[in-house]
Amino acid sequence: MKKNVKILSRPDHSTYLYEGLRKEKELDVEIFTFDVIKEGTIFSKLFPNKRHVDKDVKVSYSVTFVRRFLILLRYFVRFNWLKIEVYFSNFFFNLCLRNNLDGSVIHYWPVYASKAVFRYKSNKNIITVAEIYEANPNFVNPIFMEENDKRNKKFKPYNLMVDQNSFFEFEKNVIVPSSYVMATYKDSFPNVNFYVVPLGLDINIPNLHIVKDNIIVKFAFVGRASVEKGIYTLFDAAKLMFHRVGRCFEVHAFGPINELNLKDELSENINFLGNHDKKTLYDKLKDYDVVVLPSFSDAYSLAIVEAQLLGLPVIVSDSVGICDVICNHKSGLIFKTGDHKDLADKMIQLLDFDNRSELHVNAIRNRDFHTIESYSKRILKVYKKLNE
Structure with a gap:
């Protein structure tokens, strides 16, 4: 029997994960995201340079519109646009999880989906795993601050518009891209099971570099x-x-x-x-x-x-x-x-x-x-x- 996997994806290269996982015969994969465009739609013709995804990906154009509007508005008004975006993305992902989830794996990116996933943590038949790409901001911000001070530069701390570490209160399974990222979190969250999974890309590079004995x-x-x-x-x-x-x-x-x-x-x-x-x-x-x-x-x-x-x-x-x-x-x-x-x-x-x-x-x-x-x-x- 195939394992059901639901991926609540952030709108970046993580959407390409679906292209690889759907080829695995032992998985039945669904992916939900926003701010991307399905291939073969009128939008893909209108926005050829926007990130395109497979037609089977579930895309919320409502959240996409909200995200685009907020990004535009922030150039004119100072406000916590990310907090509003996260509210709408969690609302969308919550709707996506209303079907029967028993025996499922919910694979999610916590900044955008943790509140939606939290509702299902009490169900022992559902496995959840978060994936994060960023190092712990509480670890890296002091490093960045120190280096900017050395150069007499002003520094605006990273990733403080929302508390991206709040999901650690309930999530014990976390995928990270590197041992370095794991090390930035491990001391603060020693009871979490970290899985180091190096990233991959879905790109075609036809022309490879040729080593030359250049003078310069x-x-x-x-x-x-x-x-x-x-x-x-x-x-x-x-x-x-x-x-x-x-x-x-x-x-x-x-x-x-x-x-x-x-x-x-x-x-x-x-x-x-x-x-x-x-x-x-x-x-x-x-x-x-x-x-x-x-x-x-x-x-x-x-x-x-x-x-x-x-x-x-x-x-x-x-x-x-x-x-x-x-x-x-x-x-x-x-x-x-x-x-x-x-x-x-x-x-x-x-x-x-x-x-x-x-x-x-x-x-x-x-x-x-x-x-x-x-x-x-x-x-x-x-x-x-x-x-x-």
């Missing part, structure tokens, strides 16, 4: 250029490298700029290339040699997943969740968070063609690990453990 080695940073993402650590490392090895490398940042005065950091071998759509970004990145992410806290990093799918060697801080996977696959280098000297040493190592080639080969060899199919199978293993 190009390092790419992908993401918001901010203190929290470690952009200053990267620039400090680049300046140190310049004094040690000269002009044999370049550092280019792709993404929005958080700090206007970051442009003061520009030099002949450090530059900002702005935002690009995914397809353009992939086309550009395959011509780079290494992707660097020096974040002070990153739950996992889909940007690094994408780099690995391209076959690109990576350098990440030990506060980036995917660092465990990179170590296991030997497809990149890890440096101590905030240590620009250590980062410079790692970047200098990858000026060497043979070192980059070895990491590239390992990244290509382990590409399947990062697919949505592999992610789904890892989730399936968790479902089985919950039934034991």
Whole structure:
């Protein structure tokens, strides 16, 4: 008999989980979400660049409209828009759970669905499991605050519009993307069963990176250029490298700029290339040699997943969740968070063609690990453990 699974999904890449799980013969999967568009509908033609999902996904266009309206309104009025959005999403998910649930697994993202799920915790025939992507804000906010203070920057704490940890009062099964994320919660919630499930993506990257013995080695940073993402650590490392090895490398940042005065950091071998759509970004990145992410806290990093799918060697801080996977696959280098000297040493190592080639080969060899199919199978293993 198939196990019934109901997924109450947040409107992001987590919707792709359905594509993998529905292929599992032992599961009968339903997914509910919002702020996405079903394929083959009039909306998919009107909004071709919006995230599209399979026609079998249950989508609330009412909650979608509310979310879009609130996001627009926040540009004109200061208010807690997320709290209102969460109220409507919980109302929608509560309606989705009214059918017979005995023997079901409810897999949910707590910020948007915890109140809807709470009503069913007393039913012993229903298994619930939450999935979270973010590190504990009570853990990371002091770190971000300290780093911003060092740079004389103002810092607005993350994820305080709603109490995203309140679901721990009743939920004992939680999926996290990395050991790093688990560590940020474990001390505060020691009685919770954490399941580390590295993420996967449902994307097609036809053109892989080819390792070349370039005279100028190009390092790419992908993401918001901010203190929290470690952009200053990267620039400090680049300046140190310049004094040690000269002009044999370049550092280019792709993404929005958080700090206007970051442009003061520009030099002949450090530059900002702005935002690009995914397809353009992939086309550009395959011509780079290494992707660097020096974040002070990153739950996992889909940007690094994408780099690995391209076959690109990576350098990440030990506060980036995917660092465990990179170590296991030997497809990149890890440096101590905030240590620009250590980062410079790692970047200098990858000026060497043979070192980059070895990491590239390992990244290509382990590409399947990062697919949505592999992610789904890892989730399936968790479902089985919950039934034991």
